[in-house]
Amino acid sequence: MSVKRLIHEAKELMERVGVRDPRIEISKDPAFGEVTSTSPFELARKTSRKPIEIAEDVAGKIREITKAGDLIIADAMAAKPGFINFTVNWLKYARVILDEIREEGERYGLSDHGRGATVLIEHTSVNPNKPLHLGHGRNVIIGDTLYRLFRAMGYRTVVVNYIDDSGNQMADIHVAFKRLGYKVDPPSGERYDEYCGRVYAEVSRAIEESQDLLSLKRRILGELEDPTSASSELNKLITDRVLSFQMRTCWRLGARYDILNRESDIVSFKLWDETFTMLVRSGAVYKATEGKDAGCWMINLRDHPVLSKEDDEVLIRSDGTLTYVARDVAYAAWKTGLLEKDFTYRVWGKNPDGTEILETDLRGEVRFDRGRPEIVMTVVDVRQRRPQEVVRHALSKLTGTSSGYVHFGYEVVALSIEDARKLGFNEGEGEFVHMSGRAGLYLTVDAVLDLLKSKALQEASRRHSDWDNDKLEEVAEKIAVAALRYSMLKQDTDKMIVFDSSEASRLVGDTGPYLQYTYARACRILEKSPVRERGERVGVPELVKQERDLLRVVSYAPAVFEEVLNLMLLKRLTTYAHSLCAAFNEFYEYCPVLTAEAEVRDFRLELTKAFTQVLSNVASVMGITLLNEM
RNA sequence: GGGCCCGUAGCUCAGUGGAUAGAGCGCCGGCCUUCGGAGCCGGAGGUCACGGGUUCGACUCCCGUCGGGCCCGCCA
Numbered sequence: 001m002s003v004k005r006l007i008h009e010a011k012e013l014m015e016r017v018g019v020r021d022p023r024i025e026i027s028k029d030p031a032f033g034e035v036t037s038t039s040p041f042e043l044a045r046k047t048s049r050k051p052i053e054i055a056e057d058v059a060g061k062i063r064e065i066t067k068a069g070d071l072i073i074a075d076a077m078a079a080k081p082g083f084i085n086f087t088v089n090w091l092k093y094a095r096v097i098l099d100e101i102r103e104e105g106e107r108y109g110l111s112d113h114g115r116g117a118t119v120l121i122e123h124t125s126v127n128p129n130k131p132l133h134l135g136h137g138r139n140v141i142i143g144d145t146l147y148r149l150f151r152a153m154g155y156r157t158v159v160v161n162y163i164d165d166s167g168n169q170m171a172d173i174h175v176a177f178k179r180l181g182y183k184v185d186p187p188s189g190e191r192y193d194e195y196c197g198r199v200y201a202e203v204s205r206a207i208e209e210s211q212d213l214l215s216l217k218r219r220i221l222g223e224l225e226d227p228t229s230a231s232s233e234l235n236k237l238i239t240d241r242v243l244s245f246q247m248r249t250c251w252r253l254g255a256r257y258d259i260l261n262r263e264s265d266i267v268s269f270k271l272w273d274e275t276f277t278m279l280v281r282s283g284a285v286y287k288a289t290e291g292k293d294a295g296c297w298m299i300n301l302r303d304h305p306v307l308s309k310e311d312d313e314v315l316i317r318s319d320g321t322l323t324y325v326a327r328d329v330a331y332a333a334w335k336t337g338l339l340e341k342d343f344t345y346r347v348w349g350k351n352p353d354g355t356e357i358l359e360t361d362l363r364g365e366v367r368f369d370r371g372r373p374e375i376v377m378t379v380v381d382v383r384q385r386r387p388q389e390v391v392r393h394a395l396s397k398l399t400g401t402s403s404g405y406v407h408f409g410y411e412v413v414a415l416s417i418e419d420a421r422k423l424g425f426n427e428g429e430g431e432f433v434h435m436s437g438r439a440g441l442y443l444t445v446d447a448v449l450d451l452l453k454s455k456a457l458q459e460a461s462r463r464h465s466d467w468d469n470d471k472l473e474e475v476a477e478k479i480a481v482a483a484l485r486y487s488m489l490k491q492d493t494d495k496m497i498v499f500d501s502s503e504a505s506r507l508v509g510d511t512g513p514y515l516q517y518t519y520a521r522a523c524r525i526l527e528k529s530p531v532r533e534r535g536e537r538v539g540v541p542e543l544v545k546q547e548r549d550l551l552r553v554v555s556y557a558p559a560v561f562e563e564v565l566n567l568m569l570l571k572r573l574t575t576y577a578h579s580l581c582a583a584f585n586e587f588y589e590y591c592p593v594l595t596a597e598a599e600v601r602d603f604r605l606e607l608t609k610a611f612t613q614v615l616s617n618v619a620s621v622m623g624i625t626l627l628n629e630m
Numbered sequence: 631g632g633g634c635c636c637g638u639a640g641c642u643c644a645g646u647g648g649a650u651a652g653a654g655c656g657c658c659g660g661c662c663u664u665c666g667g668a669g670c671c672g673g674a675g676g677u678c679a680c681g682g683g684u685u686c687g688a689c690u691c692c693c694g695u696c697g698g699g700c701c702c703g704c705c706a
Contacts (some may be wrong), residue, residue, distance in 0.1 A: 038648065041686070051686070080649060081687075127706080168706060296704055306639080309632055310702055317704040324706045385634065386701055411635080412700085430698095459668065479668090491643070494635060496699070503642075503655080508668055510643090510654040524662045525665045567646090575644060578653075589661090589670050607664095629667075 002097050002555035003034075004562075009073050010035050012084050015044025017061035019043070026559065026623030027506060027587035030552065032214040033077070033085030034093075040082040051082025059084050072096060079540050090548055094540045097555045101610045102537060109557030109617050113156030113565060119370045120335050121147050123379035124163040124250060124257075127169045128239040130197035133435050135413040137380065139444075140244035141488040142410055143379040144255040145570050148621045150375075153565050158370050160259040161250075162331065165239045168502045169200075173238060174231060175213055176203040184238070193245040194444070196238065199438030202271070215578060217451045225321075227264070232319055247349075254481060254623040256351040258358065259368065263344060265360040266327050266334075274341050275313075275330040282334045283398035285315060294318070299329075304393050313390050327389050336397055336405060337372035375404055380496075382409040408568070415443060416500035432498040443499065445484075452480035455505050456513070460630060475630050479513050482624040486512030490574045510578055512624055515615065518581035519626040522612045526592050532600060546587040553583045554614045561621075577618045585613050 007024045014022035014241055040054040045055075055078035062084075101108045104167070123143020126136045143159070151157050176199045186195035207213045223231035238563040243260070250257070251492055268317040279285045279299070288296050295318030301307040306586045315326040315483060333339050345358035345366040358368055380388060388407035393571075395405050412434065420433040425441055435442040456479035460472050467475075487504060491497050506514040526535065543551075560576045592624040594606040621625050 025648095032649070036648090041648080044686070083649070133666095164706070166706080293704070301694065306633065307702095312705050319704075320702085323704070327706095381633070383700065387706095409635095414699095456668090463666080463668090495643085496636080500642090504680085506655075508655085512667085513668060514654095517666085521666060521669080527663060569646095571644080575653085578644095582653090585669060586671095589664075594665050629666085 001558055002100055002398065003552075003559050004206070004529070005096065006035050006086070006088065006093070006555075007559075009071060010037065011060045011120055013065060013071075013073065013086075014058065014084075016040065016065065016166065017058055019058060024212075025369065025449045026556070027085065029582075030158065030549075032079065032083065033087045034552070036084045037084040037086075038082075038372050040084065040604030042077075044082065051079060052080070054581055055079070055082045055084050083181065090543050090551075091540050092334065093555075094543065094547075094551050097415070097551055098537070098540075098606055101554070101613055106617060106620075107612060108614060109561050110152045110154075111558070111561065112154035113562075114153050116154065116404060117375070118156045118373040119375040119377065120158040120160065120370060120373040121150070121377045121379065122160045122162055123147075124133050124246075124255070125164065126246060127437075127453055128242040128246065129169050129192035129200055130242070130437050131191065132246055132446060133413075133437070134445060134497075135442075137253065137322075137445040137448070137484065138497065139255050139379055139381065139412050139424045140255050141379055141485050142408065142493070143145060144253065144623055145485075145621065146568075147256075147409065147411065147574075148376060148623055149561075149565060150571075152617075152621050153561070155375075158259065158373065159255075159257045160261055160335070161257050162261050162263065163239070164245060164263045166234065166263050167235070169220045170235055170238065171217045172200055172203045172207060174201075174224075175207060177234075178180060178220075179213060179216060179436070180206060184234075191245050191446075193249075196242050196294045197437060197444075198440065201438060202439045204530060227268070229276075251352050252449060252481065253445065253485065254343050254625075256297060256316055256355065258355070259345070259370075260348055260357060260359040261343070262360050263327060263329065265362070266330050267322070268362050269341060269343055269360070271334050271341055271343075272327065272330040272337055274321060274339050278325075278333070278338070278398050279315075279394065282397045284394060297396055299325075299390065300628055301390070301393065302508075307393065308385070311455075322513075325390055328391050332378070332391045332405060333374070333398065335370075335373065335376045335378075335479045336395060336399075337370065364607065373404070376407065377406045377408050379408045379410070381412050383412070398491060408493075408543045411496040413499055414499060415499045416498050417440070419499065419501050422501075430495075433503055439620045443501070448499075448501065449477075449484060449503070449506055451501060452483050452507075453477055455507055456480055456483075458502050464629075475627060478625045478627060479507065479516060479630060482516055483507060484512075486515070486574055489570050492571055494564045509573075513630075515577050515581055515619060515624060516627045518584055518630055519612060519619075520616055520628060520630050522584060522608050522615075523628045525608050526605065526612070528594060529605055530594075533603060533605045538606055539599065541600050541603055544591065546583075546590045547604070547607060550587045550611060551581050552582045554610060557614050557617065560618075571619060573622050577615065577622065580611070580615055580618065584615075587611075 010024045011022050022036050022037055022039045026533055027033050043054050044051040056113050059076040059078040060208050065203050066075055072087050072093050075087045077085050079085050081532040124140050126132055147159050173196055182199050220231055223229045266492055288294050288298050296314045297316035298312040299315055301312050302605050314323050327616055344359040344364040346361040346364035348357045348359035414432040415432050417431050453476045456476035460475050564572045616626055
């Protein structure tokens with residue numbers, strides 16, 4: 001509630017003096033009061049009066065009411081072109097803020113907006129033939145943060161990871177094993193995802209130059225169509241093994257999953273058949289009889305405002321096989337709960353938080369009811385905007401509405417030219433290079449985390465000569481994850497991230513570790529406090545600027561979470577967390593706590609405690625682990 | 631050719647109709663006998679790509695131009 005309570009009170013005041021549907025917003029500068037109304041500008045348009053006159057008039061009437069002193073809002077003043085600025089009785093307001101934090105604790109700022117509605121989130125979805133690179137890392141971090149956000153706002157969540165185990169990107173690796181002397185087992189010490197990623201890059205180059213290898217690849221592709229073939233069996237083995245390592249990386253980043261959907265199962269479980277029947281019945285698809293697509297089943301895009309400018313999309317090729325988009329439509333239909341048919345599962349394993357992960361399995365006996373999700377979010381980078389729009393269009397043909405299915409697109413992560421050169425890239429002119437699995441040009445999530453971790457380890461061991469290795473490792477790992485998650489969340493999703501390892505390995509300034517450091521400082525104060533019940537409820541003394549500033553930013557949390565959810569603006573979490581910590585650090589510099597006189601000390605302790613609560617609520621949604629010491 | 635996204639301080643980016651355009655890095659100068667200097671304070675640094683328009687008010691909305699990126703396959 002907090003600042004929203006002020007807004008509410010200001011609105012009521014405006015209404016009481018006759019302003020209908022008043023506009024109240026948080027002031028951009030405390031010099032303009034705590035909240036501000038811009039309604040006089042609107043009113044001026046409807047009448048012939050000047051905004052400033054209206055503002056003065058309204059503020060005067062409000063002042064008559066606030067004079068009584070029984071509200072949090074203390075006064076209203078007209079300002080320059082036509083604003084009405086509301087000031088606050090801070091002694092009273094401080095108590096309100098702190099009481100709310102005290103009562104709501106780890107729920108402070110969050111809401112029950114979802115009220116049990118289900119949201120299904122797909123993220124990660126990396127082909128199981130390589131390790132996760134930074135682009136995948138951005139996906140996992142965005143997806144997992146969405147999961148945390150929805151959960152915090154009262155939604156039931158289902159997190160799914162699409163495992164594209166189809167033959168196409170696997171066949172290369174089969175060729176390497178069959179013909180180029182690569183062993184199925186990796187050289188000792190090499191992770192299996194790293195191994196396959198390396199093999200994949202090396203063999204793709206070889207295939208490009210050899211007709212013979214290409215025809216072998218084609219043959220293997222055919223064999224992989226048959227689930228009972230020896231190649232399919234090997235394929236299952238390889239993908240399982242790679243997946244288990246990919247999942248370790250995801251867990252390392254702090255992510256968790258409910259379901260692993262194997263792409264091959266979309267066909268095995270006849271989800272496509274049911275979807276296709278529905279598509280035919282709805283009239284959304286047709287079989288082309290002439291032209292270049294003769295013999296293919298197409299989805300009709302002619303009534304789509306944008307896609308109609310291009311050709312219709314092939315769903316079933318003339319040889320009867322399915323395109324990627326076709327399977328994606330069926331998958332989306334399943335995700336939104338449109339289909340009668342459903343998967344069965346086996347238990348694949350457990351998340352670090354102890355919850356089970358299910359994997360689709362024809363012979364599986366486990367069932368999972370995903371319900372009919374109100375929201376389905378698919379986290380995929382912007383290059384899939386068009387195919388995702390095709391999927392949306394297909395769904396809207398099936399349901400009559402397009403609501404509920406959201407493509408959460410984000411820009412890719414590229415490498416700075418400096419980093420690319422370090423990886424042996426020697427061509428081109430630009431300032432960045434796109435990562436490519438096929439070219440073997442990428443930085444893995446684990447490599448970057450290890451780099452960050454080594455920096456953090458240096459710092460931590462410099463400060464804590466008494467810590468043992470386990471302790472140092474544990475703390476450094478959490479710092480590394482915080483740094484990476486923060487940096488990925490910080491940037492607008494519409495902007496490409498050009499990753500540069502020397503810049504990214506910074507642990508100072510506007511970073512995840514800054515939050516952790518600030519939290520640790522606050523913990524020291526509470527820890528050294530002589531008061532048994534640290535941060536207990538006490539009276540509010542006269543406030544100094546730094547105390548007011550901290551209280552103010554703390555009170556914004558409910559409005560921030562609401563904004564993040566409504567606008568799906570994850571970066572707002574980082575700017576807020578940063579401003580929160582900046583305010584605390586200023587408070588820390590200018591307001592001694594432990595050495596202050598008892599009344600002030602106890603209030604500052606309560607404020608410090610409140611700060612740690614709000615910061616940990618925000619950090620928890622960001623997936624950043626705070627640290628008592630670092 | 632069609633469609634989408636981006637262009638703000640030297641660099642990396644916030645700011646999505648309101649009052650003096652903000653952070654971080656880098657640079658210059660300060661602050662540890664006081665709760666952790668992974669911090670704090672101050673300074674220099676901006677024709678918000680450019681040109682029109684809408685509005686009481688535009689970095690923000692609309693149109694155009696110029697740069698940069700992405701997408702348009704019986705690939706996934």
